[in-house]
Amino acid sequence: MTVTTTTADLSVLDGLLRRVTGDEKHAPSAHSTLDVLWVLYDRILRVTPDTVDAPDRDRFLLSKGHGPAAYYAVLAARGFIPPEWLDDLAGPDSRLGHHPDRLLVPGVEIGSGSLGHGLGLGVGTALGLRAQGLSDPRVYVLLGDAELDEGANHEAIAYAGATGLDRLTAVVVDNRSATHGWPGGIDTRFTVNGWTATTVDGRDHDAIAAALTAHRPGRPHVVVAVVAPKH
Amino acid sequence: MRDTFIETTTTLLAENPRTAVVLADISAVALEPAARRHPDRVLNVGIREQLMIGVAGGLALTGLRPIVHSYATFVVDRAYEQIKLDLDHQGVGAVLVSVGASYDGAEMGRTHMSPGDVRLFDTLTGWTVHVPGHRDEVEPLLRAAADHDEPVYVRLSTASNATALPGPGRLRVVRRAGPGAPLAVAVGPVLDPLLTATEGLEVTVAYTHTPRPFDVAGLRALAGRDVILVEPYLAGTSSAVVARGLSDVPHRLLALGVGGSDLRRYGTPADHDRWHGLDAAGLRRSISAFLA
Numbered sequence: 001m002t003v004t005t006t007t008a009d010l011s012v013l014d015g016l017l018r019r020v021t022g023d024e025k026h027a028p029s030a031h032s033t034l035d036v037l038w039v040l041y042d043r044i045l046r047v048t049p050d051t052v053d054a055p056d057r058d059r060f061l062l063s064k065g066h067g068p069a070a071y072y073a074v075l076a077a078r079g080f081i082p083p084e085w086l087d088d089l090a091g092p093d094s095r096l097g098h099h100p101d102r103l104l105v106p107g108v109e110i111g112s113g114s115l116g117h118g119l120g121l122g123v124g125t126a127l128g129l130r131a132q133g134l135s136d137p138r139v140y141v142l143l144g145d146a147e148l149d150e151g152a153n154h155e156a157i158a159y160a161g162a163t164g165l166d167r168l169t170a171v172v173v174d175n176r177s178a179t180h181g182w183p184g185g186i187d188t189r190f191t192v193n194g195w196t197a198t199t200v201d202g203r204d205h206d207a208i209a210a211a212l213t214a215h216r217p218g219r220p221h222v223v224v225a226v227v228a229p230k231h
Numbered sequence: 232m233r234d235t236f237i238e239t240t241t242t243l244l245a246e247n248p249r250t251a252v253v254l255a256d257i258s259a260v261a262l263e264p265a266a267r268r269h270p271d272r273v274l275n276v277g278i279r280e281q282l283m284i285g286v287a288g289g290l291a292l293t294g295l296r297p298i299v300h301s302y303a304t305f306v307v308d309r310a311y312e313q314i315k316l317d318l319d320h321q322g323v324g325a326v327l328v329s330v331g332a333s334y335d336g337a338e339m340g341r342t343h344m345s346p347g348d349v350r351l352f353d354t355l356t357g358w359t360v361h362v363p364g365h366r367d368e369v370e371p372l373l374r375a376a377a378d379h380d381e382p383v384y385v386r387l388s389t390a391s392n393a394t395a396l397p398g399p400g401r402l403r404v405v406r407r408a409g410p411g412a413p414l415a416v417a418v419g420p421v422l423d424p425l426l427t428a429t430e431g432l433e434v435t436v437a438y439t440h441t442p443r444p445f446d447v448a449g450l451r452a453l454a455g456r457d458v459i460l461v462e463p464y465l466a467g468t469s470s471a472v473v474a475r476g477l478s479d480v481p482h483r484l485l486a487l488g489v490g491g492s493d494l495r496r497y498g499t500p501a502d503h504d505r506w507h508g509l510d511a512a513g514l515r516r517s518i519s520a521f522l523a
Contacts, residue, residue: 102322114312114316119285120289120313121288121321122289123282123285124253124290125292128251128292128294152285155279158277159277
């Protein structure tokens with residue numbers, strides 16, 4: 001694994017993030033995902049602006065579609081979208097809304113916003129790749145801890161575990177926003193269904209990268225990235 | 232119709248490597264031989280209908296052609312938001328194939344009835360809706376649907392007309408009355424009761440197994456002043472389409488179909504046909520009163 005992040009990269013990213021205006025309501029959730037997103041695009045995902053349609057690319061599905069400022073900033077930093085797009089978030093002529101649309105933004109795999117849809121789509125994507133003999137790509141789905149309240153996720157967690165869907169990685173950014181919490185730890189909801197799990201500090205890039213590559217054959221994998229609670 | 236669906240789908244899986252089937256336990260036993268031959272393309276997710284549609288969306292995003300099957304009330308009613316977001320909003324299609332129709336499962340009660348399914352597809356855009364009236368209409372409709380990537384809903388029923396009318400989805404005249412006569416349109420398996428009901432009346436009877444897109448050109452060519460619509464799902468489902476198609480032509484419309492209320496009665500599909508006025512006698516009463 002080549003570590004390519006430089007201080008220059010991160011300051012560019014910071015500048016891009018500041019350009020994404022008009023998303024104050026969701027700012028805490030947007031920023032909670034920044035480090036995970038950066039590590040994914042910087043070190044993990046095998047996808048570039050030139051391969052957004054390549055059948056054997058890795059897939060990244062942002063299920064937690066609200067607060068996508070960090071996502072857009074990372075996409076701009078990696079060249080998927082022009083930085084100018086960040087200046088008019090959700091404006092009348094903008095292709096970037098408060099929830100991303102896959103048909104409007106290059107490199108975005110799913111349109112999301114309504115919670116609880118991404119993991120099911122990710123399961124289907126992993127199954128579709130397998131059925132076509134594409135065994136290299138991995139499918140990463142990013143969710144929030146409160147999003148796990150949606151029952152649709154539990155359908156996907158149980159099924160992916162039962163069938164050993166090992167091309168799938170879920171990333172749960174845990175900023176303690178679930179109304180009733182997840183006593184016993186988020187990871188246990190997955191491991192009891194046959195997943196492997198790693199819980200990490202959601203700001204520690206090396207730890208995140210290690211966790212994102214800690215999957216094992218025959219099992220889906222979840223990375224729980226813990227960040228400061230929502231305020 | 233369900234057996235034909237199973238046979239055709241099993242054949243399609245063997246012929247067309249793009250096809251995949253997603254199930255939520257319903258009909259899983261019948262498709263087991265196909266699942267053994269194509270384990271990566273016959274996916275039974277268990278009793279998880281939201282996931283069933285999500286998986287179909289994911290499969291379609293990778294370029295496969297998913298065929299999704301369950302009772303109408305589960306694959307459509309229960310998973311409506313998944314249909315809207317995991318298929319429509321992602322810009323991908325699937326072939327959704329239901330059984331159970333409006334009240335084929337009358338003895339199981341309201342939980343297994345879905346008279347509103349076709350109307351729900353009218354809240355989305357671009358869906359082709361097939362309502363075959365005979366098992367021999369099922370295979371060609373499914374084969375055509377498997378051949379492209381657009382969204383298709385196929386509504387199978389245990390109700391059936393005596394004769395199959397396969398072929399394109401245009402309105403087909405089954406009994407022609409004189410010029411300007413009232414036009415009665417039957418969708419799917421309500422054709423036979425409509426033919427009995429209009430016996431001896433000066434009414435042109437036309438048939439379609441494809442209410443969406445509705446054959447508006449055919450409607451305009453056949454319609455006189457009086458138009459009667461007979462549909463095996465919620466009454467008036469196609470009224471808006473007919474009204475738009477005839478907006479510049481003076482006309483009267485009688486829309487017959489399943490009533491909107493929960494009758495809280497079991498019984499047989501024939502009992503429900505009678506209670507909703509969709510048996511020959513009930514149709515005759517409504518049509519005679521309209522034309523009187």
